[in-house]
Amino acid sequence: MEKKLDGNAAEGMLQVTFPFDMTLVEATCAGCGATNAIGGTTAYMHGMGTVVRCQSCDTVLIRMAQVKGRYFLDLRGIRVLEIGAES
Amino acid sequence: MSEGFFSRGFRGRRKPSDTSGRLPPGQYLERGFPVLSAGPTPHTQLSAWDFSIVGEVDQPKRWNWDEFRALPRETVTKDIHCVTKWSKLDTHWEGVSLDTLLAQVTYDASYVIAFSDGGYSTNLPLEEVLNGQAWVVDTYEGQPLSPQHGGPARLLVPHLYFWKSAKWVRGLRLVDQDEPGFWESLGYNNHGDPWKEERYWGD
Numbered sequence: 001m002e003k004k005l006d007g008n009a010a011e012g013m014l015q016v017t018f019p020f021d022m023t024l025v026e027a028t029c030a031g032c033g034a035t036n037a038i039g040g041t042t043a044y045m046h047g048m049g050t051v052v053r054c055q056s057c058d059t060v061l062i063r064m065a066q067v068k069g070r071y072f073l074d075l076r077g078i079r080v081l082e083i084g085a086e087s
Numbered sequence: 088m089s090e091g092f093f094s095r096g097f098r099g100r101r102k103p104s105d106t107s108g109r110l111p112p113g114q115y116l117e118r119g120f121p122v123l124s125a126g127p128t129p130h131t132q133l134s135a136w137d138f139s140i141v142g143e144v145d146q147p148k149r150w151n152w153d154e155f156r157a158l159p160r161e162t163v164t165k166d167i168h169c170v171t172k173w174s175k176l177d178t179h180w181e182g183v184s185l186d187t188l189l190a191q192v193t194y195d196a197s198y199v200i201a202f203s204d205g206g207y208s209t210n211l212p213l214e215e216v217l218n219g220q221a222w223v224v225d226t227y228e229g230q231p232l233s234p235q236h237g238g239p240a241r242l243l244v245p246h247l248y249f250w251k252s253a254k255w256v257r258g259l260r261l262v263d264q265d266e267p268g269f270w271e272s273l274g275y276n277n278h279g280d281p282w283k284e285e286r287y288w289g290d
Contacts, residue, residue, distance in 0.1 A: 044125050047171030048250065048270060051125040058127060060206065067274035067287045074273060 010043035010052045013064060017071050024084030030077050031059030109166055110174055111281035117173035120236065125269070128234050129204035129255045136239050138223060139258035140188065143196040148188075149258075152239070155223075158183045163222060165245035167252070168281040180243055182224030185216045188259075196261035200268065201242050204255040209268035210277070211244065211251060213261070220246055223256060248279040248286070 011022040018025075028035045034056035041061060044051045049065035054077070061077040075081070110116065133152040141147045150158070162181050168174045199216055202208050215221070225232050225240040232238030237254025244251045250270050271277050276285040284290060 046123040046125075047169075048123060048275070049125075049273060053126060058205075060126070063125075063269075063273050065270070065273045065275070068289070070274070072274035 005043045005045060006039065006041070008039050009045060010041060010050060010062070011038050013043075013045070013050050014038065014062070017064075017073060020083050026082040027061055027078045028080040028082070029054040029057060029059050029061060030079040032057040033079070035080075035082070109176055111168055112284045114168055114172055114174040114281065117175050120175065121169070121171075121173060122235050123169070123171065124235075124254075125207065126205045130234055131204055131239060131255070133239060137257070138188075138240070140192050140194075140261065141258060142200075142261040143194055143263060144261055145193040148192045150188075155183065155240070156225075159187055161222065163224075163243070165243070167245050167249050170248040170250055170275065170279070170281075170286050174281075179228050180222065180224040181226035181229075182222045182240065182243065184219065185221040185223065185259075186219065188223065189217065192261075194261050196263055198262050198265045200260040200262060200266055201253040201256055202258055202260060203253045204257055207253055207255070207269050209242075209251050209253050210266055210271055211247070212265075212278075215247070216244060220244065246280070248276075248281050250275065251279050 015022050022038050025038045026035050027038060031054060034054060036055060040055060042053045042055050049063065051060055052062040053059065054061055059077050063074040065072045136152045137149050138155055139147060139149045160181055161184055164177050164179050166174060166176045167178055197213055198210055199213055200208055200210050222243045223240050224243045225238065227236060232241060240256055242253040242256045267277055274288055276287055276290050278285050
C-alpha cells in the first residue's frame with residue numbers, strides 16, 4: 001500500500017516556500033476543476049520529493065523537491081490558487 | 088523527512104563503507120526494499136496490460152501480457168542504487184531485454200522516454216538501454232513483481248540511479264530530442280550515474 005498523507009503534511013512543506021498561511025489556500029485542479037483546500041488534497045512524500053494530488057481525480061497539483069539548498073516547485077497542475085487576504 | 092513515510096520494508100541500518108567496492112559514493116547497504124511512490128499504486132489487470140514502443144518508429148509495436156511473457160526471457164542479478172542513498176546488492180530479476188524488444192521495431196531515434204501507469208516518466212539515451220543494459224522485468228526474487236514495487240512490470244536500468252527504472256512501465260516513446268522526465272525536470276540529474284554521483288542538476 002502506498003504511503004499517502006493528507007494535505008496538512010504538504011502544507012508544512014509548502015509553508016517553507018510560500019509567504020502566506022497555507023491553511024487559507026484553495027487550489028483549483030487543472031485536470032477536473034475541483035477546488036479544495038490544500039489540506040484536503042493527498043500528499044505523497046518521500047526522500048526524493050513531495051507530490052500533491054487532487055483528491056477528486058489524482059491529477060498532480062504540485063511537485064516539489066529540495067535539491068542542494070534550493071526548492072524546485074511545479075504548480076502546473078493548479079489552474080487557480082486562491083489565497084486568503086488575511087494571514 | 089520522517090521515517091514513517093517509508094514502508095515497513097525499510098529496516099536497514101547504515102553500515103560502514105563496503106570494502107568490496109560495490110557501493111557507489113555516498114551509498115549505504117540496505118537489507119530491506121524501500122518503497123518510494125509519488126502517487127497511488129496502480130493495479131493494472133494483466134488482461135488490460137500491454138507494452139508499446141511508439142514515437143520515431145516505422146510502425147508502433149505492442150505486446151499484450153501473453154505475448155510479452157512468450158518473448159525470450161533473461162534472468163539477471165544486479166546491484167541497484169537509489170538516489171536517496173540506499174543500495175541493494177545481488178537483486179534477482181526476470182524479464183525481457185530491451186535489446187529483444189527494440190529488435191522488433193525499425194526506428195531512428197537517440198532517446199527513449201519510458202512512460203508508466205499513473206503518469207510517471209523518465210528519459211534515457213537510447214545507447215544506454217541497449218547492449219544488455221536494460222530490461223522490462225516482471226519477476227523479483229522468483230516471485231511475480233508486486234504492485235508496490237512496480238508490478239506487473241517495471242523497467243530495470245541498474246547502471247543508473249533507480250528512479251530511471253520506471254515502475255508500472257507501459258512503454259517506450261522513441262524521440263530525437265531529449266525530454267526530461269518526472270524527476271529530471273524537478274532538480275534531479277538528467278543522466279543519473281551513481282558512480283559519478285550524478286544525483287542532481289549540475290552534478
